[in-house]
Amino acid sequence: MSSTLLEVTRAAHEDVERLERLIVKDLQNDPPTTKDGLYQSHRVRNNIDTIISTTEKLVEIYEDKDNARKDEIAALGGQTATGVNVFSAFYDRLKEIREYHRKHPAARVVDANEEYEDLLKEEPVIEFSGEEAFGRYLDLHELFNQYINSKFGAKIEYSAYLDVFSQPHNIPWKLKSTRQYREYMENLLEYLIYFFQRTEPLQDLDRIFSKLEAEFEEQWANGQVQGWEKQGQENEDDPAQLTMIDLDYYSTVEELMEVGPEKLKEALAALGLKTGGTVQQRAERLLLTKHTPLEKLDKKHFAKGSHGPRQNGSTAVSQDINSLKQIALVEAKMKKLCDLLSKTIEQTKENVVKKQALTYEEMEQEREEEETQVDTESDDEDQQIYNPLKLPMGWDGKPIPYWLYKLHGLGQxxxxxxxxxxxxxxxxxxxxxxxxxxxxxxxxxxxxxxxxxxxxxxxxxxxxxxxxxxxxxxxxNKWRPDLEEEYEDKEGNIYNKKTYTDLQRQGLI
Incomplete structure (x- = not known):
């Protein structure tokens, strides 16, 4: 019966109300465990997303840009092209309803209570790695390796990294201008957003970031962004100090050509070198500065009237002040997420320190205690997991069975x-x-x-x-009009555009 636009509208309103009642009923239940609470939050989040999408469809219907709703309402009132006939409209609609029930004699009314029970028992799929222990800890090992193997990082332990990763303002701003740092910060922000959305699905991250961006714009304009104080003004006075292309990441001319002709031109101009030629010639000229000091380069590479480079030849300038601003904004978002996840970060630190402090004998002792002690789930979560085979963790934060490990080929x-x-x-x-x-x-x-x-x-x-x-x-596969566009002559013969034009030019048609 949802063939008419008004019936679609009614059904959409009913779905919204049903989902609202379902959310209220779900939130009235007090989840007994952390896992159940997380499942509840994700169920509510999914229902909210469904309500939003349904409401957007309703808004389009009510806007009625094609006048379909207006015409349908007029038809219900019996308005036709010949005039108003209320009885004709009534019997037409009655006939439609009878025809529907004739085709679907076994149709039954869906019991909303049954759907409630099924949806309230639903367990959403939430993916956590074994290290994350169902959202209790952060897994930053990959980003830690990226940090210690970079120029801006330091050779520190993982436990120490958990103390400093949320403090990018301690890194000199010149080291932040490299592509390596930008990729590291983007990866870190993406992971924190992904983790936050899995553990806090009811938080409106878009609204949080919108408010943060407004505050950031004001602080940046006043030179008050932590770690970037007055760097914007300094860089405006000296364009050569904006951002650098780190030539350590480019070993061939082909790789450097991907930067683009404009960026290469800016980099060469900042060094006082010639900016003309093809993209390949510019890349070759710039790559010379990777291993050769500028003062030892042949004078033919320098532009006329140049007073020499403005900085050394290991790097070249290629980015404007807006790029620095974007890096600073990524840092601000990352620090905001660290504030929101402060409790999880502290738990991660404690867990790492606890693992480092445990000896083999203590791990054996804990294993024996776990075998003899029967406790609640909350108590089990606080115990150290004995995992000598280093099996992956399951949804409950415990190692999966060995047979399951072999079945899924997790050793591959x-x-x-x-x-x-x-x-x-x-x-x-x-x-x-x-x-x-x-x-x-x-x-x-x-x-x-x-x-x-x-x-x-x-x-x-x-x-x-x-x-x-x-x-x-x-x-x-693109459309080619000269071969696919068709023309017809007076006798009804069909030609493509190219053939028709040639024949017409020759006076044959």
Whole structure:
């Protein structure tokens, strides 16, 4: 019976009201465990998202841009092209209703109480790694390795990294101008957002960030952003100090050409070198400064009237003040999330320190205590997990059974070059990672859309070759008017545009 627009509107309003009642009923239940509370939050979040999408459809119906709703209301009143006939409209609608029930004699009314019970028992799928222990701890090991192997980082222990990762203002701002730091901060922010959305689904992160961005704009204008005090004004006075292209990340001319002709031109101009030529010639000229000091370069590479470079040859300037501002904004968002997750960060620190302090004998003792002690779930969560085989953690924060470990092939390693040679254990985790943030970020860096065409592809070169083939195929399939646009002569003969034009030019038609 949802064939009419008004019936669709009524059904949408009913769905919204039903979901609102379901949310109220769900929130009236006090979850006994942390896991149940997280399930409840995700159920409510899913229902809220459904209400939002349904309401947006209702708004489109009420806007009635195509006048379909207005015409349907007029038809209900019996208005036709010939006049008003109320009885005709009534019997037409009655006939439609009878026809519907004739076709669906076994249709039954859905009991809302049954749907309530099913939806309230639903357990949403929430993915946590074993290290995260169902949202109790952060898993920053990958970002930790990225930090200690960088120029802006330091060789510290993981426990010490948990104290400093939320304090980017302690890093000198000149080290923040590199691509390596920008990628690190973007990865850190993406992980924290992903973790926050899994553990706090009812928080409105968009509203939090909107408020933060408004405050950030004011602080940046006044030079009060922590770690970036007055850097904006200083950089405006000295364009050569904006941001640098770190040539350590480029080993060939082809790689440097991907930066683009304009960026290469700006970098060469900042060094006092010639900016003309093709993209390849500019890249070759700039790459010379990687291993050769500027004062030892041949004078033919320098522009006429140049007074020499404004900085050393290991790096070149290529970014404007807006890029620095974006890095500072990413830092601000990251620090805001750290404030919201402060309790989780503290629990992660305590867990890491506890693991480091345990000896083998203490781990054995804890294992024996776990075998003899029967306690509640909350008490079990506070105990140290004995895991000598280093099996992955399950949803309850405990190691999965060994037979399940073998069944899913979790001992099999899959590496993805697009994800930075990150390892995935087990076929299921490998297949799932193509939709996760790390792989999506890698594809964005390559400038390739993360579609189903690229599933199972982990090699950067293979992905780029496939993308080129797809682009070529799309180019072939484009409409070509000279061959596909049709023309008809006086006798009814059909020609394409090119043939018709030639015949007409020759006076044959």
């Amino acid at each position: 390693e899959f590496k993805c070059e697009i994800c930075g040679n990150y390892s995935y254990w087990g076929r299921r985790a490998f297949e799932r990672h193509f939709k996760e943030w790390r792989h999506q970020h890698g594809m964005r860096c390559l400038g390739i859309p993360n579609t189903k065409n690229f599933n199972e592809i982990t090699n950067i070169q293979e992905a780029q070759e496939l993308w080129e083939k797809i682009r070529e195929r799309q180019g072939v």
